Amino acid sequence: xxxxxxxxxxxxxxxxxxDGARLWLAAHMRAAGYGDDDVWALELALxxxxxxxxxxxxxxxxxQRIDLELDVSPSRTTVTITDSGAPFDPAxxxxxxxxxxxSGGYGVHLMREVMDEVGASAAPEGGxxxxxxxxxxxxxxxxxxxx
Amino acid sequence: MNVSxxxxxxxxxxxxxxxxxxxxxxxxxxxxxxxxEPGAKVLLDLAxxxxxxxxxxxxxxxxxxxxxxxxxxIVLAAPPGPVGRVFELTRTNxxxxxxxxVEEGLAALAA
Numbered sequence: 001x002x003x004x005x006x007x008x009x010x011x012x013x014x015x016x017x018x019d020g021a022r023l024w025l026a027a028h029m030r031a032a033g034y035g036d037d038d039v040w041a042l043e044l045a046l047x048x049x050x051x052x053x054x055x056x057x058x059x060x061x062x063x064q065r066i067d068l069e070l071d072v073s074p075s076r077t078t079v080t081i082t083d084s085g086a087p088f089d090p091a092x093x094x095x096x097x098x099x100x101x102x103s104g105g106y107g108v109h110l111m112r113e114v115m116d117e118v119g120a121s122a123a124p125e126g127g128x129x130x131x132x133x134x135x136x137x138x139x140x141x142x143x144x145x146x147x
Numbered sequence: 148m149n150v151s152x153x154x155x156x157x158x159x160x161x162x163x164x165x166x167x168x169x170x171x172x173x174x175x176x177x178x179x180x181x182x183x184e185p186g187a188k189v190l191l192d193l194a195x196x197x198x199x200x201x202x203x204x205x206x207x208x209x210x211x212x213x214x215x216x217x218x219x220x221i222v223l224a225a226p227p228g229p230v231g232r233v234f235e236l237t238r239t240n241x242x243x244x245x246x247x248x249v250e251e252g253l254a255a256l257a258a
Contacts, residue, residue: 015168015169015170015172016170018168018169018170019166019168019170022166022198036229037229040198040229043198044198044200044229044233047166047168047169047198047200048200048201051168051169051200051201051202054169055169098237098238101208101237101238101239101241101242101243102205102208103205103206103208103209104201104202104205105201105205106201106204106205106237107200107201109201109236109237110200110201110233110236110237113236114236
């Protein structure tokens, strides 16, 4: 189907690798005609998810691996993030209240806010499979160049 | 993240470009710790920031408090729509001093 694609991408568990994953994701979404707002939302959620894997699931061990699967259709995009580290269930995680600005801990909150669906299950080899889904926003979105 | 700095009207204008994300967090923290000298007036020009994540927001909150502790001042200017949205979603826009343009931010620092 035009505008549909699947692809996979792997990265080492280092925060310096996250930008490459974002570029990969954005290229596929733009090729499928998604606008800036949708691309930004998934880039942000992916960044937060990968940071959690690097820092928490793998505890900062840079030798571990993270696998991404992308499923882009004309109506929605899902990216699945698989790790083999410490299990994590975002549904069971309750972020701290937003009453007082703080110096961290916004990641899961932001992921939930900008995604239409966030789901997780146990990965086959241990660890977690996290699924982030964004439905295409209606209407025409502005296209910005990446800086 | 790319950084350029200039003096304007008695303030340090720090122009940030690229992603203020977990990968840039340490560099951003060190940068702000350096420019926020006692009594300093600092404006962060965010116009060329492509993305900010929870790490970036957290460091800006820390910088705001550091400025208070050091008798300095820090304002943010010209955040693109998605950057401003992250401030709103985290409600940090209630603490951080955010202005639509560099000129308005500089005026606030001069007041």
